[in-house]
Amino acid sequence: MIFWIKIFEVGTSGQIACLRHFHINRKNYVDARSHCNSLNSYLVPVKTTEKLEVLKTLVTSPDTWIGLDDLVTEGRYVWVADGDTLTPQQIADSFYAGEPNNGAGIEHCVAYRTAFQLFNDAGCDNDYGYVCEKTVYAPQGG
Numbered sequence: 001m002i003f004w005i006k007i008f009e010v011g012t013s014g015q016i017a018c019l020r021h022f023h024i025n026r027k028n029y030v031d032a033r034s035h036c037n038s039l040n041s042y043l044v045p046v047k048t049t050e051k052l053e054v055l056k057t058l059v060t061s062p063d064t065w066i067g068l069d070d071l072v073t074e075g076r077y078v079w080v081a082d083g084d085t086l087t088p089q090q091i092a093d094s095f096y097a098g099e100p101n102n103g104a105g106i107e108h109c110v111a112y113r114t115a116f117q118l119f120n121d122a123g124c125d126n127d128y129g130y131v132c133e134k135t136v137y138a139p140q141g142g
């Protein structure tokens with residue numbers, strides 16, 4: 001059985017974002033991203049404080065992949081869902097103190113860290129839980 005939690009209205013488009021947290025079979029970043037894609041979804045973008053609040057409620061495991069990485073260009077953080085990049089201010093607001101630190105020169109994938117309730121850049125080979133998102137059109141009430 002697959003649970004998708006409906007939470008968000010996306011703008012005024014009538015779309016609802018549905019999230020699912022996978023945390024039992026943990027995966028590296030690329031495999032997590034692929035699994036989301038196989039479910040017609042994508043690793044979750046967390047671009048609003050509203051969605052960050054949802055993650056705080058939904059996620060219980062220590063580290064959880066979200067759909068954000070600097071795999072292409074070091075220090076340039078790109079949302080996999082739409083290719084948007086983080087501004088320096090957004091980086092400062094989204095990561096916890098001292099992060100992103102590109103630890104050992106190999107941290108290019110971003111995880112939500114439950115202990116800090118903010119982001120950390122981590123090694124993409126780490127096996128973490130992950131959150132997928134997909135959007136559906138809400139039925140229009142009459």
Ligand SMILES: [Ca+2]
Pocket residue numbers: 070074075102106107108109121
């Ligand atoms: Ca990096």
Ligand SMILES: [Ca+2]
Pocket residue numbers: 099100101102103107120121122
């Ligand atoms: Ca880090």
